[in-house]
Amino acid sequence: MTADRSQSLGQAPPAVARAEDHSPSVLTRAAETVTRYGLPAFIVCLPLEFTSQLLRLQLARIVLLVVGVAYAYLVVVRRRTITLPLGASTIALAVFVIAALISWVATRAPGSYNALGDLVVYPVMAVLVLNLTGTERDHREAWIAFLASGLLIAVVVAFLHFTHLSIWRADPEGIRVNATFGDPNVAARFLTLAACAGIVLFAGRVRVDRLAIAVLAACAAVTTFTLSKSALLVFPVSVVLAAIFGRDRRRAAAIGAVALVIFGASVLTTPGASARVVRAFQQITGGAQFVVNPPPSTSNASISASDLDLVRVYLINAGWQMFVDHPVTGVGFGGYQHALTTTYKRFLPEKPPATLSHTALITMLAEEGFVGIALFVLFLLFLAREVIASLRRPTPWREWVVVPAVLLLPILAYSQVEGRMLEEPYLWLALGLVYSARSLEKSMRTVEVPA
Numbered sequence: 470m471t472a473d474r475s476q477s478l479g480q481a482p483p484a485v486a487r488a489e490d491h492s493p494s495v496l497t498r499a500a501e502t503v504t505r506y507g508l509p510a511f512i513v514c515l516p517l518e519f520t521s522q523l524l525r526l527q528l529a530r531i532v533l534l535v536v537g538v539a540y541a542y543l544v545v546v547r548r549r550t551i552t553l554p555l556g557a558s559t560i561a562l563a564v565f566v567i568a569a570l571i572s573w574v575a576t577r578a579p580g581s582y583n584a585l586g587d588l589v590v591y592p593v594m595a596v597l598v599l600n601l602t603g604t605e606r607d608h609r610e611a612w613i614a615f616l617a618s619g620l621l622i623a624v625v626v627a628f629l630h631f632t633h634l635s636i637w638r639a640d641p642e643g644i645r646v647n648a649t650f651g652d653p654n655v656a657a658r659f660l661t662l663a664a665c666a667g668i669v670l671f672a673g674r675v676r677v678d679r680l681a682i683a684v685l686a687a688c689a690a691v692t693t694f695t696l697s698k699s700a701l702l703v704f705p706v707s708v709v710l711a712a713i714f715g716r717d718r719r720r721a722a723a724i725g726a727v728a729l730v731i732f733g734a735s736v737l738t739t740p741g742a743s744a745r746v747v748r749a750f751q752q753i754t755g756g757a758q759f760v761v762n763p764p765p766s767t768s769n770a771s772i773s774a775s776d777l778d779l780v781r782v783y784l785i786n787a788g789w790q791m792f793v794d795h796p797v798t799g800v801g802f803g804g805y806q807h808a809l810t811t812t813y814k815r816f817l818p819e820k821p822p823a824t825l826s827h828t829a830l831i832t833m834l835a836e837e838g839f840v841g842i843a844l845f846v847l848f849l850l851f852l853a854r855e856v857i858a859s860l861r862r863p864t865p866w867r868e869w870v871v872v873p874a875v876l877l878l879p880i881l882a883y884s885q886v887e888g889r890m891l892e893e894p895y896l897w898l899a900l901g902l903v904y905s906a907r908s909l910e911k912s913m914r915t916v917e918v919p920a
Contacts, residue, residue, distance in 0.1 A: 493548075496542070497542075497543070497546060497548065499539075500539040500540075500542045500543050501543070501548075503535060503536055503539035504536060504539050504540050504543060504549075504601060507532065507535070507536030507539065507540075507601065508536070508598065508601045508602065508607070508610075508611055508614075509610050509611060509613070509614035510532050510536075510614075511529055511532045511533050511536060512611060512614040512615050512618060512898070513614050513617065513618045513621075514527075514528045514529040514532050515529040515618065515894060515895070515898070516618050516621075516622050516648075516649050516650065516659055517529065517649050518637075518649055518650050518651055518655075519636050519637035519649045519650070519651070522637060529894070533594060533597075536597065536601070537593075537597055540597060540600065540601070549600070551596070551600060552599065552600055552908070553596060554596075554599055554904035554907075554908065556851070556855060556904075556907075557851040557854075557855070558848050558851035558852040558854075558855055559904065561844060561847045561848035561851050562592075562848045562900075563592075564844055565841065565844035565845050565848055566588060566592055568837065568840055568841060568844060569588055569802040569837060569841060570585075570588065570589075570802070572798055572799065572801050572802040572836070572837055572841070573585055573588075573801060573802040573803055575798075575801060576800065576801025576802070576804050577801075578800070578801050578803055578804030578807040578808070579807050580803070580806055580807055581801075581802065581803025581804055581807070582803075583803075583892075584802065584803035584891075584892065585802070585803055587891060587892040588802070588891060591891075591892075591894060591896075591897040592897065594894070594897050594898070594901065595897040595898070595900045595901035595904070596901065597901070598897075598898060598901025598902060598905065599901045599902075599904050599905040599908070602901075602902065602905040602906075603905075603909075604909075605865070605866075605869070605909070608869045608902065608905070608906060609675065609676075609677075611902065612666060612670060612677070612869075612872060613677060613680065615663065615666055616663065616666060616667060616670070616677065616680050616681060616684045617680070618663070619659070619660065619662075619663025619664075619666070619667070619684045619687075619688060620663075620680070620683055620684045620687055622648050622649060622656070622659060622660065622663070623660060623663070623684070623687035623688050623690075623691050624687065625648045625649065626646050626648045626656065626660070626691040626694050626695070627687075627690070627691050627694070629646045629648060629694075630646050630691070630694040635647070636648065636649055637649065637650075637651060638651050638652070640653070644696060644740070644741060645694075645695055645696045645697075646691075646694045646695055647695065652887075653695035653696065653697050654695065654697045654699060654700070654883075654887045655887075655889065656695050656697075657692050657695040657697035657699070657700030657704070658697075658699075658700070658879065658880070658883045658887070658889075659895070660688040660691065660692045660695075660700075660704075661688070661692065661700060661703060661704050661707050661879045661883070662876050662879060662880070662895055663684050663688050664684065664685050664688040664689060664692075664704070664707070664708060664711075664728060665707050665708070665710075665711040665875050665876055665878075665879060666681075666684075666711075666872055666875075666876060667680075667681040667682070667684040667685035667688070667724075668681075668685060668708065668711040668712055668715060668721060668724055668725055668728070669711055669714060669715055669721070669868065669871055669872045669875055670868065670872060671685070671715075671720060671721070671724050672712070672715025672716050672717045672718075672720045672721035672724065673715065673716045673717070673867070673868035673871075673872075674716070674717060674720075675868055681724075682724065685724060685727070685728050686727070686728070686731055688728075689704075689708075689727075689728040689729075689731040689732040689735065690731050690732075690735050691735070692704050692732065692735070693732070693735040693736050693739040693742045694735075694739060696739075696741055696742060696745050697745075698745050698746075698748055698749035699749070699883055699886040699887055700883075701736065701742065701745055701746045701749055702746070702749050702750075703879055703882050703883055703886075704732060705729055705732060706882070707878065707879040707882070708725050708728050708729055708732070709725060709729075710875065710878055711725065711875050712724070712725030714860075714871050714874075714875050716867060716868060716871075781822065781823055781827055783816045783817060783818060783821065784809075784823065784824075784825075784826050784827055784828065784831070785828055785831050786816055787808075787809050787813045787816035787817075787835075788805065788809075788826055788828070788831035788832065788834060788835040789831065789834070789835075790813060790816070791805070791808055791813060791834075791835035791836075792831075792834040792835050792838060795835075795838055796838055796839055797838045797839055797840060798837065798838045798840055798841075799833075799834065799835055799836045799837045799838035799840075799841060800835060800836055801836060802836050802837060802841075803836065804836055805825070805826050805832055805835050805836050806824050806825055806826075808835070809824055810824055825888060826888055827886065827887055827888045828884075828885055828886070828888065829881075829884035829885055829888060829889075829890035829891075830842070830885060832888065832890075833845060852874075852877075852903075855907060856870060856871070856874040856903070859871070859906075859907060859910060862910070864910055866906050866907075866909055866910035869902070869905075869906035869909075870903060870906040870907055870910065872902075873898075873899035873900070873902040873903045873906070874899070874903055876895065876899045877896065877899055877900075880893055880895060880896050880899070
């Protein structure tokens, strides 16, 4: 069984490896060590986005590059193989990525190279994550690293909040905290993901109870320090959803209730948080009104500054018009901002606070049209079907499938109000872990149930 599972995830059985090479070289041993501990190191470094200002490249990406090179070396010397996840959802996702790349090649919009880089690198990262997690221990260590990074960032947020200091891109008003991220909303998103992981792991009884409780309590207490309007609404909803998917419903409900109480107390005691909650609801209702009944003129000159503060409706209106004008393939992957500032600049107010789309659905419609959105929705439907199938099986791999799958929910929710979906590294990390766990689950069933 061990040999079969190793082969299914691209790892040579130990016996075969010993037969081929009784004394691996120093370089081989170094590569084995890097691939053994590389994924937890990458996960711990992933929130440290401020390191891009110090190293010209985020520390996490440097770690990922080193791990990738080490794994490639082991493939060359035939101590590892590369396994690709095969299934309906992965095929749909691959077709979506290929269609997006073709769309970019056809347009090559100025300013789209960062988006192109993310779309090329992150799927490769997901495949690497799958190949690095060949055992239950690998999954456990990956999630322990994730929880540890969540606790660390929560402590940093609390410290910066009470000391009124900043690490990167200080808030002009000195009241919002972004920790190691470039934006408070991104920091809030990460804290939400850590809290959701803590709930599911605690409910799954996978022997990380103390760490999970500490992370959940810390994240619930300090997320409000970011004063992210989206987080003030998405965090409690995400907690409830995570509790629903917990294996032990009573434990999940209990820990979820504790998180909501802590979060509610933090909202009431954090200056400005309650007002931001009210503003968030106004943003939803006011923004919906403008989207349903846009200004009668061809420009947004009639939208007042206070209206723009409710929601950047001109971004949605412009994106929708791009889709109407290019319904099949859109304006080209990564081309939203260039199209907005050129062909569709009539939608911009006199002093636009942003020119990047903050709604992932609108971005996809505008850039890739019906083809892109249909492929992505198909991918989500297939993935949901596969995860539900794992939920129905009481196997030891249930938690390792459910945890990353649950994280996809807040990622998708946040991306509709703050953007950053395909370029969100945690999206691809979660996908790699989902597919890895499902491969292990499938391998276990194949061994235990003879044909």
